[in-house]
Amino acid sequence: MKEKIREFITKNFLFGASDSDLNDSDSFLxxxxxxxxxxxxxxxxxxxxxxxKVQDEExxxxxxxxxxxxxxxxxRKKVLA
Amino acid sequence: xCGIAGIFNLHEDREISAGTMARMLSVLKHRGPDEFGMxxxxxxxxxxxxxxxxxxxxxxxxxxxxxxxxxxxFNGEIFNFIELREELIGRGHRFRTHSDTExxxxxxxxxxxxxxxxxxGQFAFAIWDKKSRELFLARDRMGIRPxxxxxNAGRFYFASEIKGIFAAGEIKREIDPAGIDEIFTMWCNVAxxxxxxxxxxxxxxxxxxxxxxxxxxxxxWDLVFPExxxxxxxxxxxxxxxxxxxxxxxxxxxxxxxxxxxxxxxxDSSVTTALIRNFSNSPLKTFSVAFEDKDYDESxxxxxxxxxxxxxxxxxxxxxxxxxxNFPDVIWHTExxxxxxxxxxxxxxxxxxxxxxxKVVLTGEGADEVLGGYDIFKETKIRQFWxxxxxxxxxxxxxxxxxxxLPAFQGQSKAYMEAFFNGGLSDTRDAxxxxxxxxxxxSKNKLFFSDALKEAANGSTPEDAFRMCLTPGFENxxxxxxxxxxxxxxxxxxxxxSSQGDRVSMANSIEGRFPFLDxxxxxxxAKLPPHYxxxxxxxxYILKKCMSRYLPERIxxxxxxxxxxxxxxxxxxxxxxxxxxxxxxxxxxxxxxxxFKPGPVRLLFNKFLKGGAIGFKDNMALVGILxxxxxxxxxxxxxxxxxxxxxxxxxx
Numbered sequence: 001m002k003e004k005i006r007e008f009i010t011k012n013f014l015f016g017a018s019d020s021d022l023n024d025s026d027s028f029l030x031x032x033x034x035x036x037x038x039x040x041x042x043x044x045x046x047x048x049x050x051x052x053k054v055q056d057e058e059x060x061x062x063x064x065x066x067x068x069x070x071x072x073x074x075x076r077k078k079v080l081a
Numbered sequence: 082x083c084g085i086a087g088i089f090n091l092h093e094d095r096e097i098s099a100g101t102m103a104r105m106l107s108v109l110k111h112r113g114p115d116e117f118g119m120x121x122x123x124x125x126x127x128x129x130x131x132x133x134x135x136x137x138x139x140x141x142x143x144x145x146x147x148x149x150x151x152x153x154x155f156n157g158e159i160f161n162f163i164e165l166r167e168e169l170i171g172r173g174h175r176f177r178t179h180s181d182t183e184x185x186x187x188x189x190x191x192x193x194x195x196x197x198x199x200x201x202g203q204f205a206f207a208i209w210d211k212k213s214r215e216l217f218l219a220r221d222r223m224g225i226r227p228x229x230x231x232x233n234a235g236r237f238y239f240a241s242e243i244k245g246i247f248a249a250g251e252i253k254r255e256i257d258p259a260g261i262d263e264i265f266t267m268w269c270n271v272a273x274x275x276x277x278x279x280x281x282x283x284x285x286x287x288x289x290x291x292x293x294x295x296x297x298x299x300x301x302w303d304l305v306f307p308e309x310x311x312x313x314x315x316x317x318x319x320x321x322x323x324x325x326x327x328x329x330x331x332x333x334x335x336x337x338x339x340x341x342x343x344x345x346x347x348x349d350s351s352v353t354t355a356l357i358r359n360f361s362n363s364p365l366k367t368f369s370v371a372f373e374d375k376d377y378d379e380s381x382x383x384x385x386x387x388x389x390x391x392x393x394x395x396x397x398x399x400x401x402x403x404x405x406x407n408f409p410d411v412i413w414h415t416e417x418x419x420x421x422x423x424x425x426x427x428x429x430x431x432x433x434x435x436x437x438x439x440k441v442v443l444t445g446e447g448a449d450e451v452l453g454g455y456d457i458f459k460e461t462k463i464r465q466f467w468x469x470x471x472x473x474x475x476x477x478x479x480x481x482x483x484x485x486x487l488p489a490f491q492g493q494s495k496a497y498m499e500a501f502f503n504g505g506l507s508d509t510r511d512a513x514x515x516x517x518x519x520x521x522x523x524s525k526n527k528l529f530f531s532d533a534l535k536e537a538a539n540g541s542t543p544e545d546a547f548r549m550c551l552t553p554g555f556e557n558x559x560x561x562x563x564x565x566x567x568x569x570x571x572x573x574x575x576x577x578x579s580s581q582g583d584r585v586s587m588a589n590s591i592e593g594r595f596p597f598l599d600x601x602x603x604x605x606x607a608k609l610p611p612h613y614x615x616x617x618x619x620x621x622y623i624l625k626k627c628m629s630r631y632l633p634e635r636i637x638x639x640x641x642x643x644x645x646x647x648x649x650x651x652x653x654x655x656x657x658x659x660x661x662x663x664x665x666x667x668x669x670x671x672x673x674x675x676x677f678k679p680g681p682v683r684l685l686f687n688k689f690l691k692g693g694a695i696g697f698k699d700n701m702a703l704v705g706i707l708x709x710x711x712x713x714x715x716x717x718x719x720x721x722x723x724x725x726x727x728x729x730x731x732x733x
Contacts, residue, residue: 015681
């Protein structure tokens with residue numbers, strides 16, 4: 001799953017440019033990878049590719065702000081589903 | 082309003098060919114299609130393409146003084162020319178015409194470069210003083226009218242647009258990587274740099290003198306914000322602002338042709354239109370852009386305003402494909418990359434004005450800079466307030482009050498918003514505190530730069546260049562004044578008045594006039610206490626108080642809506658890229674031009690092809706990359722400057 005997320009982030013936000021710089025625990029916000037509107041793209045990706053529905057109150061950095069956190073969040077949602 | 086061009090031999094007399102001058106004027110003929118004129122001697126050649134507005138029969142240029150020792154080619158308007166003319170006649174000057182051009186000549190005779198202090202207008206001109214063997218070039222205070230120059234092999238070239246200089250055929254056409262780097266940081270260049278290597282822009286409020294082969298530049302005016310605001314009661318300030326605006330509009334209605342007005346549906350253009358309606362006898366036609374995409378359309382407000390003021394209203398409807406189809410021509414006119422498509426609808430609007438047989442329009446440009454209208458000013462205020470107590474849970478909530486018109490912005494959570502606006506929060510003493518989030522986000526798109534571009538742009542940063550333009554004492558100004566100063570010196574001339582202003586209106590031979598940019602209005606507003614301009618988070622407060630009784634309530638109460646147009650989406654209508662987009666963003670074309678990395682651009686391209694939600698940053702990337710490619714295609718690869726004009730009048 002992490003590979004799939006990494007591929008999406010790299011392709012969609014970094015345009016393949018600096019893959020090697022991105023660790024699984026790096027904050028997308030701190031690294032400036034996701035801008036103030038980019039989050040919507042991220043949510044669309046999770047919903048479409050992993051079949052989970054993200055609630056408004058779940059739109060917080062704790063769930064979405066690194067490859068690790070996203071993977072955890074998606075796993076939790078899948079268990080619940 | 083016109084196009085000007087010329088060549089000056091820096092060291093000795095040498096023939097300047099009439100054919101070269103004809104080429105330079107040919108590429109500027111959109112600026113002045115009514116007549117063409119040229120003056121030549123051994124040292125200097127001045128050219129002029131005229132759009133006749135004042136003294137239709139007598140105002141031909143280049144023009145000279147009584148004894149033919151001072152010659153001028155002039156683009157623009159001197160709005161107080163009637164008053165200046167009377168004074169000059171009182172001092173014994175004889176006038177042959179009723180044009181504003183002749184006023185500059187006589188003022189120059191009396192005051193030399195000091196003549197600029199007397200001019201209330203929007204202008205760029207060159208004066209060749211044969212007696213002192215000096216060439217003098219100047220530009221208006223705010224940078225409304227353009228002037229570019231370059232030098233090669235002992236010659237100095239100037240023109241209203243860069244294409245005029247290139248048409249002479251002596252300046253190498255090459256894109257300046259540092260110029261691209263600036264635009265991918267601040268959305269515009271820091272004058273004198275342009276997007277082209279070794280071609281310079283005369284910065285606003287500056288003049289050049291060239292004598293004995295030496296070129297020197299002087300700034301004759303600056304926007305002055307006091308460290309402590311002037312003590313003036315609010316009611317008195319309201320009255321004074323009104324008096325100034327009425328007078329500014331009155332002067333700007335001076336023309337020997339009818340004057341129209343743009344109406345965007347927002348406060349500023351409503352104010353200028355109301356000024357014309359209520360304080361002059363001019364019949365009024367108004368013009369607007371309406372968008373097919375409802376997210377951008379403001380026609381209900383435009384129509385309401387037109388109805389309230391009883392104007393004869395015209396609109397042009399703009400679709401996605403209109404934007405895509407006209408974008409290449411617009412880049413030919415902007416002469417620099419842009420990060421937004423917003424200049425395109427304004428290009429279509431000036432075409433509508435021309436097709437309605439108008440040559441002059443009043444617009445509301447400048448009000449946001451002068452009176453604190455932009456969200457970036459409110460944003461700065463909130464961030465400043467937040468920075469005093471960074472742990473506060475409630476202070477950043479104020480950020481929600483920004484950008485009420487952006488669903489994508491309003492939809493995001495507090496944490497995300499905080500993270501975006503947190504950029505540079507810890508350093509409120511940073512000179513560019515206000516602009517840090519914008520510049521940081523924009524700069525992210527440099528990841529598309531090729532290694533060669535990055536390497537070539539490496540050197541002084543855009544920020545360093547801009548820091549050199551700051552007024553002494555800048556660091557002691559109040560935060561709002563700092564942000565206003567930056568916006569007025571940087572984006573206003575570099576983008577708003579050029580790519581969205583002069584270049585796209587003059588493309589259709591339309592002259593814009595800006596009552597808010599009368600220097601008396603600008604100077605007065607700079608001295609006002611910041612809270613008169615933004616009260617709490619209510620922007621342009623004093624303007625609303627001053628003009629509300631002339632405007633429908635819905636317009637005054639409306640939350641600020643910036644002018645935007647659909648960006649990247651326009652180029653991928655119905656899931657298909659426009660032909661030229663596919664071509665210019667292809668791996669081979671990107672590789673050939675050499676500015677961007679083909680791989681990452683392909684991923685960006687595919688993202689737009691797929692559609693769906695796409696953020697601001699990526700839209701800026703697509704528009705910026707595409708416009709850079711177009712710039713190369715039109716100016717470097719396929720530059721065309723055939724002589725297309727006849728009947729150039731020779732003066733002398």
